[in-house]
Amino acid sequence: xxxxxxxxxxxxxxxxxxxxxxxxxxxxxxxxxxxxxxxxxxxxxxxxxxxxxxxxxxxxxxxxxxxxxxxxxxxxxxxxxxxxxxxxxxxxxxxxxxxxxxxxxxxxxxxxxxxxxxxxxxxxxxxxxxxxxxxxxxxxxxxxxxxxxxxxxxxxxxxxxxxxxxxxxxxxxxxxxxxxxxxxxxxxxxxxxxxxxxxxxxxxxxxxxxxxxxxxxxxxxxx
Amino acid sequence: xxxxxxxxxxxxxxxxxxxxxxxxxxxxxxxxxxxxxxxxxxxxxxxxxxxxxxxxxxxxxxxxxxxxxxxxxxxxxxxxxxxxxxxxxxxxxxxxxxxxxxxxxxxxxxxxxxxxxxxxxxxxxxxxxxxxxxxxxxxxxxxxxxxxxxxxxxxxxxxxxxxxxxxxxxxxxxxxxxxxxxxxxxxxxxxxxxxxxxxxxxxxxxxxxxxxxxxxxxxxxxxxxxxxxxxxxxxxxxxx
Numbered sequence: 369x370x371x372x373x374x375x376x377x378x379x380x381x382x383x384x385x386x387x388x389x390x391x392x393x394x395x396x397x398x399x400x401x402x403x404x405x406x407x408x409x410x411x412x413x414x415x416x417x418x419x420x421x422x423x424x425x426x427x428x429x430x431x432x433x434x435x436x437x438x439x440x441x442x443x444x445x446x447x448x449x450x451x452x453x454x455x456x457x458x459x460x461x462x463x464x465x466x467x468x469x470x471x472x473x474x475x476x477x478x479x480x481x482x483x484x485x486x487x488x489x490x491x492x493x494x495x496x497x498x499x500x501x502x503x504x505x506x507x508x509x510x511x512x513x514x515x516x517x518x519x520x521x522x523x524x525x526x527x528x529x530x531x532x533x534x535x536x537x538x539x540x541x542x543x544x545x546x547x548x549x550x551x552x553x554x555x556x557x558x559x560x561x562x563x564x565x566x567x568x569x570x571x572x573x574x575x576x577x578x579x580x581x582x583x584x585x586x587x588x589x590x591x
Numbered sequence: 592x593x594x595x596x597x598x599x600x601x602x603x604x605x606x607x608x609x610x611x612x613x614x615x616x617x618x619x620x621x622x623x624x625x626x627x628x629x630x631x632x633x634x635x636x637x638x639x640x641x642x643x644x645x646x647x648x649x650x651x652x653x654x655x656x657x658x659x660x661x662x663x664x665x666x667x668x669x670x671x672x673x674x675x676x677x678x679x680x681x682x683x684x685x686x687x688x689x690x691x692x693x694x695x696x697x698x699x700x701x702x703x704x705x706x707x708x709x710x711x712x713x714x715x716x717x718x719x720x721x722x723x724x725x726x727x728x729x730x731x732x733x734x735x736x737x738x739x740x741x742x743x744x745x746x747x748x749x750x751x752x753x754x755x756x757x758x759x760x761x762x763x764x765x766x767x768x769x770x771x772x773x774x775x776x777x778x779x780x781x782x783x784x785x786x787x788x789x790x791x792x793x794x795x796x797x798x799x800x801x802x803x804x805x806x807x808x809x810x811x812x813x814x815x816x817x818x819x820x821x822x823x824x825x826x827x828x829x830x831x
Binding site for chain 2: 492493
């Protein structure tokens with residue numbers, strides 16, 4: 369290790385492949401986040417519902433998603449379903465696992481955000497003659513959204529970083545691409561350093577953009 | 592006119608209103624006093640149809656509030672309500688707070704709604720706070736905002752539920768001044784209050800609630816100045 373010589377040229381030559389891997393990373397994170405959000409809304413509603421069936425279904429999903437390692441879920445999607453003859457592509461295995469986990473975590477974020485709005489806000493809006501739809505649209509949801517916004521950003525960053533587990537099922541996202549390139553060139557350290565910097569830049573950009581949007585969108589203060 | 596006839600209301604096994612009869616004529620100010628748990632606030636919530644009643648009738652301008660066919664949202668536009676907790680909408684400026692309902696409920700344009708809101712805010716002395724977010728204001732200012740926000744809907748009646756109870760003592764005065772202003776405007780008001788001297792000053796009628804019933808009712812000089820019922824005397828001797 370003392371006399372390890374860095375050779376960066378190989379890495380720079382392979383940069384287009386790394387970029388393509390980074391694109392796949394962003395791709396799978398964004399899509400798993402979007403679908404995760406939709407499902408999370410349903411799970412949050414289920415968890416707040418009076419129906420035992422909906423509550424239990426939502427609760428099982430949420431508890432499973434929050435208490436199992438992401439890797440297990442990816443393996444179950446890729447190898448586990450494979451045992452039943454259902455063969456998911458590496459991309460779809462990782463995507464499914466991330467959707468499953470994102471939905472579970474976000475459901476609790478949404479539920480917490482919703483329950484943090486005092487019920488008196490609802491009464492006050494109602495007393496002004498608003499119907500329930502208008503109360504939610506203009507009073508409850510805007511306040512709720514700003515409470516869940518930053519936890520949502522964190523979940524998105526988590527998805528970007530966790531998609532690197534795709535390396536273990538042969539997915540061609542940034543980590544998988546890095547793994548493939550270093551194994552044929554033997555420039556392990558160089559490739560992983562560059563990939564690390566790329567992950568860092570991607571997440572930093574996400575956080576920066578999220579902060580700028582928050583500054584523009586959210587006026588006033590939380591009560 | 593608000594007519595309350597034989598209203599009973601229970602929360603589970605607990606009966607909080609045990610047959611309330613009360614009329615409020617247009618332009619009248621009625622104060623409701625009494626110990627906590629005597630049903631004062633519950634009655635306001637029933638007038639506004641935020642709470643259902645078990646039996647009896649509440650009629651507001653010939654409309655039966657608790658009739659299934661009554662459009663409650665439309666009804667509430669005519670019944671402004673201000674709560675103990677002021678419930679400002681923290682994501683909106685003072686002006687937006689007061690302009691929201693006229694715009695989205697009554698269908699005024701943004702400009703029209705803001706003009707209505709501005710007038711009411713100036714009226715309650717918040718003309719210099721229009722672009723401020725409510726969390727930056729004192730409780731007294733936020734409570735005046737809540738009053739202006741309700742007034743912007745041009746209600747015929749205002750219901751006040753212990754609007755000074757959650758305020759620091761030095762902020763009570765400004766809110767009471769606003770209520771005096773409304774009385775001078777001729778607004779019909781029902782005030783649930785613990786401010787006995789204020790009730791004495793502004794009311795046309797005072798109702799003393801005791802355990803879900805009106806124990807004594809009449810002009811403030813009589814009920815507060817020379818109460819006939821023993822329970823009223825006991826209550827007043829404790830709070831005065």
